[in-house]
């Protein structure tokens with residue numbers, strides 16, 4: 001006799017969204033989280049009067065994306081999202097708005113004019129080829145770069161690649177740039193609504209014969225985005241910090257969901273080839289379905305799996321991130337903007353003055369800024385921290401006089417990085433009654449948006465298997 005209909009292993013945002021949605025389909029659910037608090041990489045906490053998040057976050061696809069869909073259908077409480085603002089590039093000369101499209105690239109004088117021209121050509125070619133189905137887009141960004149670019153331009157493209165995939169331009173695919181830069185949208189996009197206004201033009205009616213209506217609309221809007229694209233489209237930061245999103249999920253949770261913290265799942269139990277429950281230090285708990293939302297890479301330690309599946313899981317690629325939170329004694333002019341910034345010369349960071357979005361995250365009159373770096377997990381972490389901190393001092397001279405709180409976080413930001421040869425699992429592993437959710441089971445988009453995609457795929461798989 002099962003104790004629960006569904007056990008969810010892991011109480012990060014993927015596990016909690018899985019528990020919320022599955023329970024709303026009438027299931028009795030238990031969430032088991034190994035840490036003493038739920039939230040995983042989606043949380044906030046206090047350090048010396050400043051409220052820091054678990055990494056710098058901008059949440060994407062908020063208008064029609066997967067999280068929006070889950071919020072509309074399953075949440076009873078909603079977080080308030082504040083507009084992310086603009087992306088910027090910082091150099092020794094100060095801040096410049098990050099170009100979103102070719103029009104803006106023309107005046108982006110951080111890079112030499114010749115390089116901008118060559119990059120625009122390369123981007124136009126790749127986007128046109130992808131749009132016409134003549135390029136799969138799985139080739140390295142580096143292979144699409146023209147020769148003879150300056151060192152700064154290579155560093156810039158590398159920094160963009162790191163921010164979109166967590167990997168260098170040699171390991172990041174061209175598709176990642178096109179999707180991550182919003183040139184191609186991976187969920188229902190605003191382009192569809194814009195195109196609806198042109199529905200009766202002779203051009204559209206002529207080619208609907210050969211292309212489906214959806215394809216037609218997305219193809220046109222993809223190409224037109226070369227001139228009109230906005231990389232910060234529908235992106236936001238939750239008022240009250242990242243934990244507001246976590247709280248909205250927890251407040252929306254029905255009473256049929258029980259959450260146990262400090263409960264590590266040590267084994268996923270299978271009998272006669274089917275999953276029947278899990279084992280923790282407190283004993284065995286039975287359920288008709290187990291949803292695993294920890295690292296899929298770790299799955300072979302928990303359950304017997306076919307050799308070829310285990311081999312595929314070993315190809316999951318990951319990166320390590322370092323976030324340095326600085327609490328400043330006063331607001332400084334260098335961070336007097338809404339949005340975020342990258343630095344790319346001789347090292348890269350992505351930074352966001354989050355207290356500009358919500359002043360309540362810092363004590364009155366003070367400022368809180370998060371700087372995220374990708375670090376090398378083979379190097380000494382302390383020397384990586386030192387190198388990162390020195391980069392901040394170089395990028396923002398004089399900031400050290402205002403620092404009154406410094407806090408470091410070292411985390412794996414995505415359970416799988418979208419690299420050219422990296423593997424992604426799907427929601428259905430080759431064991432009946434076991435499902436997967438999380439950022440290593442869907443390669444669309446990034447972070448919390450990707451987690452939300454994975455939960456939509458989980459629901460689809462469970463419905464197909466008559467589990468919901």
Ligand SMILES: Cc1cc2nc3c(=O)[nH]c(=O)nc-3n(C[C@H](O)[C@H](O)[C@H](O)COP(=O)(O)OP(=O)(O)OC[C@H]3O[C@@H](n4cnc5c(N)ncnc54)[C@H](O)[C@@H]3O)c2cc1C
Nearest residue numbers: 010012013014034040041055057058265294413438447448
């Ligand atoms: C520096 C940084 C910057 C980021 N920037 C962004 C951003 O800008 N936008 C964005 O959308 N996302 C961003 N993210 C990513 C986003 O935070 C994560 O993708 C998301 O929170 C992952 O959720 P998850 O539930 O899939 O995984 P996790 O948060 O890793 O949750 C998994 C949970 O499972 C638990 N667990 C694992 N194994 C077991 C076990 N055996 N038994 C019990 N419990 C177990 C873990 O303790 C953990 O709580 C960023 C992350 C970082 C670190």
